[in-house]
Amino acid sequence: MSLNKPNQQLRRDLTGSASDLKWSAVELMRIAERLSLAGNEPDAWALLKMCQVLQAAEEKLAGYADEVRDGRIVRERAE
Template sequence: MSLTKPNQDLKRDLQGIASDLKWSAVELMRIAERLSLAGNEADAQAVLRMCNVFHDGEDRLVGYADEVKTGRIVRGKVE
């Protein structure tokens, strides 16, 4: 199924934001590790919980991008 330009842009945007979330979660995991090594386990655990939220959001956005690709989600015209 060929995507319209607006739907291609939407898919690309969703994938880009998902990638940004993934990168952010990786960086936060590094910060959490440093916090833990410094003895600040409570903050390390809080940062790890943030990572889980980011990973969940990433998964949802990738799923939405897949739905755009299959035509289940379509960007309409703004009137």
């Protein structure tokens, strides 16, 4: 199924935001690792919890992008 321009843009926006969240989670995990190595376990755990939230949001957005691709979510043109 070919997507119209509004749906292509929606899918692109969703996948872009999902990628941004994934990148942010990876960077925060690196920071958490450094905090842990420095002995700051409470802050490291707090960052890991944030990573879990970001990863869950990334998965949701990626799922929505798949639904747009499959035609289950449709953006209509504004009149």
